[in-house]
Amino acid sequence: MASTHGAEVLVASNRGPVSYEVRPDGGAGSLHAKRGGGGLVSGLSAIGPDANAVWVCAALGDADREAVRRAEGGLLPAEDTGGQRVRMLDIDAGVFSDAYNGIANSVLWFVHHMLYQTPLEPVFDAEFRRRWASYQAYNRAFAEALAEEAADGAAVVIQDYHLALAPRMLRELRPDLRIGHFSHTPWAPPDYFRLLPDDIAAELLGGILGADRAAFLTRRWADAFRDCCHAVLGSPGIPAGTRVGVHGLGADADFLRERAHRPDVTERMAALREEIGEGRRTIVRVDRTELSKNIVRGLLAYRQLLDDHPEWRERVVHVAFAYPSRQDLAVYRDYTAEVRRVADDINASYGTEGWTPVVLHVKDDFARSLAAYRLADVALVNPIRDGMNLVAKEVPVVSDEGCALVLSREAGAFEELGEDALTVNPYDIQGTATALHQALTMPAHERAERAKRLSAAATALPPAQWFLDQLHALDENRPG
Structure with missing residues (x-):
């Protein structure tokens, strides 16, 4: 897939740096943008306005979807985003709900935080498989948008358990890109991770292994990921083209x-x-x-x-x-x-x-x-x-x-x-x-x-440096 927009640095996350609400007075101009904070916002600010960066995120509610419609599916107005270039995806509301609530927050979050009451749950039935198809579609929408926005050889940093499949999907669309995935949650040890159906466990790991670099907040979580790759995928577990790193996010x-x-x-x-x-x-x-x-x-x-x-x-x-x-x-x-x-x-x-x-x-x-x-x-x-x-x-x-x-x-x-x-x-x-x-x-x-x-x-590692370190680590993967 060829690039159409040419961003050099891209961030992908479920929640973006801006959300919308409808003002109570109503009317055509009633949408109000509210900017968020956090490590990613600080990180993108650190690379400066000339870095040609784009943030891809999901519309989380009706007001967000209306903002996407007004932007005709393109970048949101700069006055709403504080000057950042943001593309918000209007993913079908049912698909989004299944992916976000049905899989990400009701399955993946529970697995990585080891929260299940195992005598009764989880239950991986036909309904789970239907929701999993939505999770795949949600990840595919992100991969396609990133492929459209990225310049040749661009750096893409994909965030968290919501988007575990996106690195592999994006790699298939754009093999030229330098792709990182960062997990903000713990990672479950193999015995617990393998509560998941075998094919789903392998698909999740394979999705992240589509990245050049899989990164975690602590060595403990990185080691657990390695252990899961060996247990589920067999030897060698992690392919030679993927490195595993650690970046501990600090306070600002x-x-x-x-x-x-x-x-x-x-x-x-x-x-x-x-x-x-x-x-x-x-x-x-x-x-x-x-x-x-x-x-x-x-x-x-x-x-x-x-x-x-x-x-x-x-x-x-x-x-x-x-x-x-x-x-x-x-x-x-x-x-x-x-x-x-x-x-x-x-x-x-x-x-x-x-x-x-x-x-x-x-x-x-x-x-x-x-x-x-x-x-x-x-x-x-x-x-x-x-x-x-x-x-x-x-x-x-x-x-x-x-x-x-x-x-x-x-x-x-x-x-x-x-x-x-x-x-x-x-x-x-x-x-x-x-x-x-x-x-x-x-x-x-x-x-x-x-x-x-x-x-x-x-x-010791403020948010801006945390983000920049991930970009620098991807630079080290660049051929030559």
Whole structure:
């Protein structure tokens, strides 16, 4: 397939740097563009406006689809995207739902995070196969769009488990391209990965192996991928033309520190202090209500702390932000409801007229999250399994007094932060309660020193450099 547009650098991801909403006033001009942030946005900004880059993403809702129609399937208006060149794909809504909810989030996410209750699930039946066909079609739409947009020999960086098949599909369309795939999730070990039907497991691995380079957040996940390739595909597993790399994504310190001192954050700090009460210590967590984040066990560990150490009653508050995620899936709605139930139960059992043990917020508010970061004495990050977990890196960077970090050994961030964190087994509620007590009683000078080292480790590879390193690694694959 020949190039028609000639982009030299391309990024592909399910979610793009801009989304649309319909303003309540309606009318022909009612579409409103909202720009996002994150590592990819920072990375593309780092390569500069002359790099001739294009970002390919999916339309996620009706407003996005209307924006694609207005752009006639081409690049979105530059005024909507902050000057970035973005092509949004209007994939059939049914195909998108099957691929995104039916496969990516209900199968691949569960496999890589090892979340299945295996006596009952998974069930790979005819309905699964129908959805898998949609996942293939979704990946093919991305591959075809990338093939159309890419210049000869361009660098393409494809993101995450949503697009595991796209590298191989793109390679078949455009063998001249330099293709990378980056996994932001953990990678399952072979015994768990092989819950998938054999042909599906092989297709997923083969899809990623269509890239020149498969990259992961930690060595642990990269090694698990290698092990799966050997177990499923046999020797040699990974072909000579594909390399496996590691790029640990760090926190964007400059952005976080500047953003955390804006007036809206200061206002929210005042409101949080009023909710917490004068002179009390704070245990802070900020998560989406994804099943892997382990919020319920974190709450149970806090309740265990209050039981084991009643001296902390009325002296500490657990500030828990649990922002709804994937609420179109029933299992996530049920989990969010359980988070609320456990928090309410703790408050009913232990609360007093002047003390609310758990301050729970479920409406997403980034400024309020930063306010909590600044107030944190202890950060609780206890995922069952996490590709990295940027919250573990962000809180030490932002906290005003330096916080102690209670960190799950199953978070990817443990590889970089474990030495200065208090490490926990995420399933061990008693052990997590003990770690919370240790964090609360840690001498101020030790806490400050640990936080300083945590902050340095957390910012060692900022998002822009993380992205540029992937491009440079693809350059090393260039013939000659």
